Amino acid sequence: MRIPFLAAALAATALPASAADRPVLTVYTYESFVAEWGPGPIVEAAFEETCGCDLNFVAAGDGAALLARLRLEGERTRADLVLGLDTNLTAAAAETGLFAPHDHDPDRLDLPVAWNDPLFLPYDWSYFAFVYDKTRLPEPPASFEALIAAPEDLKIVIQDPRSSTPGLGLLLWVRAAYGERAPEIWEGLAPHILTVTKGWTESYGLFIDGEADMALSYTTSPAYHLIAEDDDTKAAARFDEGHYLQIEVAGLLASSDQPELARQFLDFMLTEPFQAAIPTTNWMYPAVTPEAGLPAGFETLIQPDTALLFPADEAARVRDEALAEWRDALSR
The missing domain is CATH 3.40.190.10 (Periplasmic binding protein-like II)
Known part of the structure; x- marks a missing residue:
């Protein structure tokens, strides 16, 4: 050569x-x-x-x-x-x-x-959210607790917090919304998680292909479908707890x-x-x-009623504990 x-x-x-x-x-x-x-x-x-x-x-x-x-x-x-x-x-x-x-x-x-x-x-900037298809899921859950209570065949895809900023954002979203109840929330969410991908692209692709009902993404993600594809069937579920920035x-x-x-x-x-x-x-x-x-x-995008955000130093402080809670729940 x-x-x-x-x-x-x-x-x-x-x-x-x-x-x-x-x-x-x-x-x-x-x-x-x-x-x-x-x-x-x-x-x-x-x-x-x-x-x-x-x-x-x-x-x-x-x-x-x-x-x-x-x-x-x-x-x-x-x-x-x-x-x-x-x-x-x-x-x-x-x-x-x-x-x-x-x-x-x-x-x-x-x-x-x-x-x-x-x-x-x-x-x-944007807010993390679960994006869904209105034609496949006309009444999406409006909170983490509602998602937990949904039939087990409702599946979500998320990203690994060790390699993905949305994945880490989800950990801190749950922690900011529920505090000490975070392990309980993760235990309830675990049966609904179809898979955990390394990054956003893989998980969102699974959602678009119809493999999952909801994907962890952003409140702004539906704008892509509306503007680039003239498709108004995708939306972000508004959660009562608020959304993490x-x-x-x-x-x-x-x-x-x-x-x-x-x-x-x-x-x-x-x-x-x-x-x-x-x-x-x-x-x-x-x-x-x-x-x-x-x-x-x-x-047309949803605007969260409550914006959640840990200061940078506090996010660093709770990260490892939140990661352990997530890992324990998904390994059971």
């Missing part, structure tokens, strides 16, 4: 000097962000028009997998930025000592909560050899070209509302 390798090497040396000299900004993110239907391609093209650089997205699983990879690589990481952690992981990420301050004014953000984290900068963030690696370019990307992340792409590619609420507002269809 040396001939193809040599040909590729010669081709690389033949590149124009301007292309060969372009700095590379490496951003670790999750798989759905860089998918052809995700925001990655739009963001890459728009940023490269202004930066005179090559933006290199590296998919590294879901948010929890991103943090695990950074812990493994430490200061040797190739990443200049990580995009895809959330508030359930930021305290643990900060403890690694790998991140530098973002130096941005939080007042420009449009979030349902105040933001004051000096290391991590939000780019989108997810805020996704980006962070600058202190070891980056392109710190100025990385800060330029963080600036760009809060501008119109990036933020306007979020609603109809990542199917979340943007951290800064575009000038034109949200796309038609977003007004």
Whole structure:
């Protein structure tokens, strides 16, 4: 296989000097962000028009997998930025000592909560929810307790909290809503769980294929079906306990050899070209509302009566205990 390798090497040396000299900004993110239907391609093209650089997205699983990879690589990481952690992981990420301050004014953000984290900068947000098909489940459960009381053949798919930010969000949702009753809730939910997948893509695919009645996703997920597919049969079940908030963030690696370019990307992340792409590619609420507002269809989404969210340090403190409760219930 040396001939193809040599040909590729010669081709690389033949590149124009301007292309060969372009700095590379490496951003670790999750798989759905860089998918052809995700925001990655739009963001890459728009940023490269202004930066005179090559933006290199590296998919590294879901948010929890991103943090695990950074812990493994430490200061040797190739990443200049990580995009895809959330508030359930930021305290643990900060403890690694790998991140530098973002130096941005939080007042420009449009979030349902105040933001004051000096290391991590939000780019989108939504609420966790169970999505269902109205034609298959016309009367969905309206609480975790109602889901537990439903016939056992009502099946849900969820994600593994050790590798998936929605999976971890579900653990904290149950804990925030029920406190010390969380083990009891998990024991009741266990018979309804069809399977636990590594990430969101696999579980949502099972739901779309009709393998499960409900999938752990977001209150904003039905907007995709409505806007992209002209399908109004998908909805998020409104739970009486409230819904847990997810805020996704980006962070600058202190070891980056392109710190100025990385800060330029963080600036760009809060501008119109990036933020306007979020609603109809990542199917979340943007951290800064575009000038034109949200796309038609977003007004149909449910709005939780109660927003649940642990502060980042408390989320880190209860994570291991909540994970043990989940694991014990599902292993019985």
